[in-house]
Amino acid sequence: MLTRKQHELLRFINERLSESGVSPSFDEMKDALGLKSKSGIHRLITALEERGFIRRLPHRARALEVLKLPEEAVANTRAPETGFSASVIRGNFAARTADSSTAEASDSLSLPLYGKIAAGTPIEALRDQSNSIDVPASLLGRGEYYALEVAGDSMIEAGIYDGDTIVIERGDVAENGTIVVALIDNEEVTLKRLRRKGNSVALEAANEAYETRIFGPDRVKVQGRLVSLLRQY
Numbered sequence: 339m340l341t342r343k344q345h346e347l348l349r350f351i352n353e354r355l356s357e358s359g360v361s362p363s364f365d366e367m368k369d370a371l372g373l374k375s376k377s378g379i380h381r382l383i384t385a386l387e388e389r390g391f392i393r394r395l396p397h398r399a400r401a402l403e404v405l406k407l408p409e410e411a412v413a414n415t416r417a418p419e420t421g422f423s424a425s426v427i428r429g430n431f432a433a434r435t436a437d438s439s440t441a442e443a444s445d446s447l448s449l450p451l452y453g454k455i456a457a458g459t460p461i462e463a464l465r466d467q468s469n470s471i472d473v474p475a476s477l478l479g480r481g482e483y484y485a486l487e488v489a490g491d492s493m494i495e496a497g498i499y500d501g502d503t504i505v506i507e508r509g510d511v512a513e514n515g516t517i518v519v520a521l522i523d524n525e526e527v528t529l530k531r532l533r534r535k536g537n538s539v540a541l542e543a544a545n546e547a548y549e550t551r552i553f554g555p556d557r558v559k560v561q562g563r564l565v566s567l568l569r570q571y
Contacts, residue, residue, distance in 0.1 A: 482491070
């Protein structure tokens with residue numbers, strides 16, 4: 339089953355091929371789907387290719403071929419010169435929202451991608467509102483979520499690597515042993531495992547090369563807890 343954005347992109351590519359015989363550029367796809375960056379198009383193209391709906395033609399720039407359409411597609415457009423019988427996908431998709439209470443109405447949700455978070459030496463918190471990422475709704479509950487890109491190697495023994503995208507449930511409390519986004523002294527943010535003992539708060543790395551940092555209770559604020567991880571190969 340395709341997500342809404344995958345449906346939209348497949349339909350757009352198919353319509354452009356039907357009209358001109360030339361697949362659209364990544365910039366045209368990005369604008370047509372209302373995405374902020376071409377990285378989202380790359381992910382959608384890869385997903386459609388893996389599912390057998392399209393294929394990239396070798397040694398040709400911008401060359402895509404639509405191999406099939408979903409079963410609910412209906413043929414009502416003219417065929418291109420290649421002889422492919424084009425179809426238009428029917429759909430009745432509700433508007434997408436970051437409110438996970440509507441997750442059942444959509445296959446994926448668009449979350450704000452704030453920027454990079456250091457999984458090694460802490461960096462200032464980024465609040466870049468211009469980027470977003472599509473996340474399968476099945477990974478989310480009823481909370482409020484955002485995404486961050488990991489920079490650094492301090493959490494590799496927990497399976498979190500440099501360049502991974504993590505999904506965070508926003509909140510200011512977390513149980514001992516939870517991997518959290520922690521704000522230190524209202525200036526620095528880091529991804530670490532939270533440990534509390536008495537009046538001390540420890541931020542623990544998952545890499546022997548990094549020391550555990552210990553703070554007083556007023557110096558650390560939990561900004562959210564890790565709930566999911568996305569990785570591209």
